[in-house]
Amino acid sequence: MTDSVASQPSVARDLRYLWLLFAGAWLVHVALSLVGWNNTLIGPFEFRQAQTAITTLFFPAHGFRFDYETPLFGTPWSIPLEFPVFEASVVRFSAVTGMSLDPAGRLISWLYFQLSLPAFYLLLGSVGVRRPLRWLCLSLMLTSPVYLYYSRTFLIESTALCFCAWFLAAFARWVATGRFGWLLTAMAAGALGATVKVTTMVVFGVAACLFVFGQWAGERRLHPDQTRKTGLQLLGRAIAALLIPAAAGLAWLVYSTVIRERNPDAAILNTHFGFWSFGDVAQRLSRVYWVRTISVWTSGLLSEGGLILGLYLFARLRTSPRRVVLGAFGVFLSGQLIFSNLYQVHEYYFYASGVFLILALGMLLAAQFEDESLPRWARWGLPVAVMLLQLVAYGRRLYPEQRHEEAVTELTQIMHDLTVPEDMVVVLGQDWNGVIPYYAQRRALMLTAGRERDRAAIARSTARLDPTRVGAVLLYGDIRNDRSFIPQTMPTLGLASAPLLTSDLLQVSLWIPQAKLAAARDRLPLHPYTTMNLVLPAPALGETITLGARDISRMHEFSVLPQRPIRATSSAAFTNTDVGTAHVLNAHATSELAYRVPAGLKEITAGFGIHEGAYANPAGRTDGVQFAVVLADDRKHERVLFSRLLDPVNNLADRGMQSLEIALPQPPPGGEILFRTLPGPNNNNSFDWAYWNGIDLH
DSSP: OOHHHHTSOOHHHHHTTHHHHHHHHHHHHHHHHTTTTTSOSOSTTHHHHHHHHHHHHTSOSSSOOTTOBOTTBOSSOBOOOSOTHHHHHHHHHHHHHOOOHHHHHHHHHHHHHHHHHHHHHHHHHHTTOOHHHHHHHHHHHHTOHHHHHGGGSSSSHHHHHHHHHHHHHHHHHHHHHOOHHHHHHHHHHHHHHHHHOHHHHHHHHHHHHHHHHHHHHHHHHHOGGGHHHHHHHHHHHHHHHHHHHHHHHHHHHHHHHHHHTTSGGGHHHHHHTTGGGGOOHHHHHOHHHHHHHHHHIIIIISOHHHHHHHHHHHHHOOSTHHHHHHHHHHHHHHHHHHSHHHHHHOGGGHHHHHHHHHHHHHHHHHHHHTOTTSOHHHHHHHHHHHHHHHHHHHHHTHHHHHHOOOOOOHHHHHHHHHSOTTOEEEEESSTTOOHHHHHHTOEEEEEOTTGGGOHHHHHHHHHTSOGGGEEEEEEESGGGGOTTHHHHHOGGGOBOSSOSEEETTTTEEEEOBHHHHHHHHHTSOSSOOSSOEEOOOOOOTTOOEEEEHHHHHHOGGGGGSSSOOSEEEESSOOEEEEETTEEEEEOOSSEEEEEEOOTTOOEEEEEEEEOTHHHHOTTSOOOOEEEEEEEEOTTOOEEEEEEEEEOTTTOGGGSSOEEEEEEOSSOOSSOEEEEEEEEOTTOOOTTOOEEEEEEEEO
16 A cells, blocks of 8 residues: 555545535435425426326315325316325325425425435345445435435325335345344335335336345355255245235226226326336337437436446446446336336436436445545545536526426416316316316316317217316317307307407417306406406497496406596497507497596597508498597586597598597586597498597596
């Protein structure tokens, strides 16, 4: 040993302080987990979170149901996927503490991850990692991007990981020692792990089988004459520990499938979680697949530098941990090789298997930490460098997403405001993303992607619903403007003949059943929505429609006026548009806007005119529009304050926007100011495309 090496502190002394590395990593993990803690679940990974959250929202606060609701596919609401340990934990915790569901779900998820750490500590001991060095391995878990981000999401991943980790830790102790306490722990934890998330349990089942093989190989080297006896003993213990978890997982799989099949609209779940999950051989051999999954290794688990360092340390290693490291890497690969589609599509599936890649690198770093030929800075520097690289990878992508706050949309609030808790909603065009029904706190029928092309199938789905329970229907995309779509696909729901609200910005329209339309309109706020426009029925031919102050206050069309009228009457629907740079209210003749006379009124100003299309098209032209401003007192006596006929076809000066100013020497004592558009001298309102602009009473 050289003087420089001899002068270094002993490895034994360094080992005593490795818990400080873990403590530092844990504090960093806690600090980063708190970022965006009170944000909504809306964001890049909202789809699965919203599904878990709406299950939790409708989970019974008292009691436990196997056939719990996930109300996204209409009645019957029960379409169980996972055994609802996580959901029950969140509901109970929220009920006891009063914490709202979003942060309660995050906290329970995070706590389950924390509870998995002692299990991994025990497991590391079972594969020969010394106690102090286990802190090093666990430190890498705490700073891994996937475990930083997904451990505090509203998902079942950490719950499944926790039970499966305790299963494997107890399984290893039971196989190695034969103590029945460990067997019972393995049975219980394994049964919960297999029913909470079978895909996670499969990965840990592979790890259990490799552990048994490793134990047998070790015993064979030590006692070659007892190979058969030892093998049978290990096999018997393994079967004893695996039997109950396997039976529980299979029983839950059969039970949940039978329940789901009662709902014809939930068939997609049996497809999605059936053979689709496994992918095919071509996918596993494709370059695209490995580029995608390896990018998760480098951006979500270890970082590029950590992966390269792991390869270097493995090549450098010459001791027995090589076999254990290879085994851990094999377990890690098993997840994506078995469930290739799931791992390619959903990054969070690496939460189940990624821990084995991280622990493999941890064991390599632990081996080099005990290498007395390395200087002290290398022993400490390499683990710290890997952790820093993990944090850099986390900061590149997942941290910005975690930090970003996405507010609940106005449309979601509208759905909540215009329906009652007993109502359900129907949504077409959002696949089965449950964000809107979850935050609106309503059960839903989510008509999955592409269904709009199969109108007969939609009709069958909506015919299953109790029409008295339907509170609203949301249509996204071009179908929102297809008036034949509703009668063809939802005839049993009794929807109104026109949507209540629509939005070109959001590409959505909201329909209300005719029987509930009046109640929904009464629940509309007095101010207009910023993203949705109120739709009022157009008057029938030869009739007029009158809007009151409440409707006018909710309509974007009237927002172009500095002051909104208290009443508006027209033989056509009021709309707004632009004339040059000015925003105008279209008021096709015959129309009337009524304003209450303000106290101290001295002047009235306004802009008015006729759209160019009304006189520029030779195929059809206006014969003129009479614009009038009238003062009506409380006795309905009228005094004309202003009147002008615009005839833009024959008078060039009448083209474009005109203006008026009316001075009132004596303020009127009360009454109304009426702005009227009337047909021209022939009493023909064809092409009388009139408008008002900037009406101001002051």
